[in-house]
Amino acid sequence: MQQSNGTSGFILMGLFGHMRLHLFLFSSVLTIATASLLGNTLMVLLIHQDPRLHTPMYFLLSQLSLMDLMLVSTIVPKMADGFLAGKTSISLAGCGLQIFVSLTLGGGESFLLAAMSYDRYVAVCHPLRYATLMSWQVCWQMAMGSWFLGAADGLMQAATTLSFTYCSARKIDHFFCEAPVLVRLACTDTSVFENVMYICCILMLLIPLSLILTSYSLILTAVLCMRSTEARKKALATCSSHLTVVGLFYGAAIFIYMRPKSYRSANHDKVVSAFYTIFTPLLNPMIYSLRNKEVKGALKRWMGKHFNPNTRKFNFHSS
Template sequence: MEKSNSTTDFILLGLFRHTRLHLFFFALVQAVAIASLLGNSLMALLIRQDPQLHMPMYFLLSQLSLMDLMLVSTTVPKMADGFLSGKTSISPAGCGMQIFVSLTLGGGESFLLAAMAYDRCVAVCHPLRYPTLMSRQLCLQMTMGSWFLGAADGLMQAAATLSFTYCGAHDIDHFFCEAPMLLRLACSDTSVFENVMYICCILMLLIPLSLILTSYSLILGAVLHMHSTEACKKAFATCSSHLAVVGLFYGPAIFIYMRPKSYRSADHDKVVSAFYTIFTPMLNPVIYSLRNNEVKEALKRWLGKQVTLKHQQT
């Protein structure tokens, strides 16, 4: 088999074909992506502008919104451009950047969700010691640690993936560059790297997930010992939102990165990838805003200020 030059562009085959049904799905995905960008931008704006949301819990939530914004911006524009203009090629550097950014955000979000679970655990189990146990300095350290660990994983996997020699037409049956899909085109043996990638997935997904489950086990024990019905409802409302986001994130991530190679299907991978890179970022702000009274009150205050400013200008 002829080996290709390492500088040859890759071809993204995309998620949709040019049929009426796929055109409808394409429009739906674009609408979801726009809603995701608007929702996460609004969430980050509210947390930044409203002093009552200047707490560790909402600072971590603003970082989650930032990660979701970047994830949608990394995958959707290239997919839309390829579908509308037919320019489906992507350079090795562009492909490596997509792998790096998507893995940085995925790994970072994994640890960020663990930090958010710890925050909720401290708030429910040790409310009087919350300012000490969840200090601003610790919050910043956990946030920076999430970004750093995600970036380290993304850089390692992007560099290793692009170091292989690729064969044939360089056609990637996906709508963005994702390491497991790219490895299918490699001419050389990738088994060692796949084992390393599998270990990285255990470290980046299962360890934070274990911390999250431990935190919520402690929360459940504390809630069951509460004598106030109102306190129980508030704890469950706050924690259920976070658990919903955890489920939406970890389910698809484990499906994509931790299945044996023999069980992989390109069509299934594309659908699941579309879910966690486009639909989940839209659902996150919806889940937190609908089930969080403080966010809803902050939104009302912000809208009230906008109406007042508009009246003053007229």
Template sequence: MNIWNTTSDFILLGLFNHTGAHLFLFVMVLTIAFTSLVGNALMIFLIHQDARHHTPMYFLLSQLSLMDMMLVCTVVPKMAAEYLMGKKTISLAGCGLQIFLFTSLGGGECFLLAAMSYDRYVAVCHPLRYPILMSWQLCLRMTVGSWFLGAADGLMQAAATLSFPFCDAHEIDHFFCEAPTLVRLACADTFAFEYVMYICCVLMLLVPFSLILISYSLILVAVLQMCSREARKKAFTTCSSHLCVVGLFYGAAIFIYMRPKSYRSANHDKIVTVFYTIFTPVLNPIIYSLRNSDVKGALIKCMSQCGTLSKGDKSKNELLRLHQDRKLLHSKGNSQQN
């Protein structure tokens, strides 16, 4: 097989066909992606506006929302352009940028979720020592560390993947550039790269996932010792919903990146990838934030303030119009007297 000229463009085969059923699925995916952007942007706004939410826990939530917004923007616009305008080509630089951003944000979110589980563990198991065990200094270090480790992994995977020569078959059976899919097109021995990527996945996926399971196990033990039945029920509901989102995100990522090459299927990979690139970002603001009573209170307060401002503006406009009408009547009365 001939080596393909790497200065040419790749062709993304996409996720949907131009059929009625696929059109419906495409609209549904776009709706979910838009809802994710709105929900996460709203979370960042509410956390920034309300001084009561300027705590490590809500700061980590705002960083999670930021990562989710960037993740959706990395994948969905290109996918939509492919489907609506038929622009299925992507340059080598564009493909490398997608791999870097996607891997950076996905890896960063893995570590950030682990940091959030530690925050929940300290809040539930050691509430009186929370300001010490979860200080702002530690929170910022964990946040910067999550972004840095994710970016380092993204840079390494993008550079290593694009360093391979590619064969004649330059069609990528995916809706965006992802390292495991692109490696299949390489006209070289990729065993060493796949082995290193496997080690990176152990560090980026299994280690944070293990820390999350340990944190929530300790939380579960503390919850079972609570005297109040209502408190136990609330804690169980919160922890179970958190673990569902974590399991969906990590499970899909482990399925894609840690499965043996011989067991991989392009159609399965595309479907599973949708879960942690589009579905999980819309669940995070719902599970972690909008179910939170403090966040809902801040949202209601913000909406009431907006309503008050709009009513105030309406009253001012009515007074101004009334004042103008009085001036007009007064001027007419003067002209008639003259």
């Protein structure tokens, strides 16, 4: 079989064919992606503009929305271009960029969710020390650390993946360049890299997940000891939103990156990848906004300010 170093790029087979049913599914995915972009953009703007949301918890939430916004913006346009215009080819640089960005945002979100669980742990278990334990300095360090660790993992895996020798059949049975899928096309032995990637997944996924589970175990213990039923309901409502996001994100990520190679299926990979790159980013703002009084209040104030004609004042000056 002929080999190539991949300099001529790759062919993305896409998520859908061109049957009538696939056209309907593509339209649905594009609608969801558009709603995801609008929802996460709105979350970032609300948190940035409303002073009542200028707290560590909402700052971390704005970073989560920003990551989701960038992820959808990186994946969906190329997928849509391939389906609508037939431009299925992707350059080596474009493929490397997709791997780097998706892993940076995925790894960053993993650590960010751990930081958010720590924030909820401090708020519930140590409310009197919250201002000290979750100071703005600590909050910024957590957020920047999440971005940095995700970028380090993304750069390492993107550079290594694209350094392999690939077979002449450069067709990727996927709708974007994802490291585990691309490795299957390599003509060289990739066992060492796969072992390293597995270790990275343990560091980037299982360690933050263990911290999250530990935090929520302590939170649950503290909540069960609360005498006030109202306080217990409020704590559980806040934490349940976060746990929903955690379950969706980690379930899909572990399925994609930590399954043995022999159990991989291209169709399963595409469906799960679509779930965590397109559908989950839509669910995040919905979960946090629909179940959060502060966010709903900020949205009402923003809509009242910009869309209520009674709040607009017009000054007419005679010449």
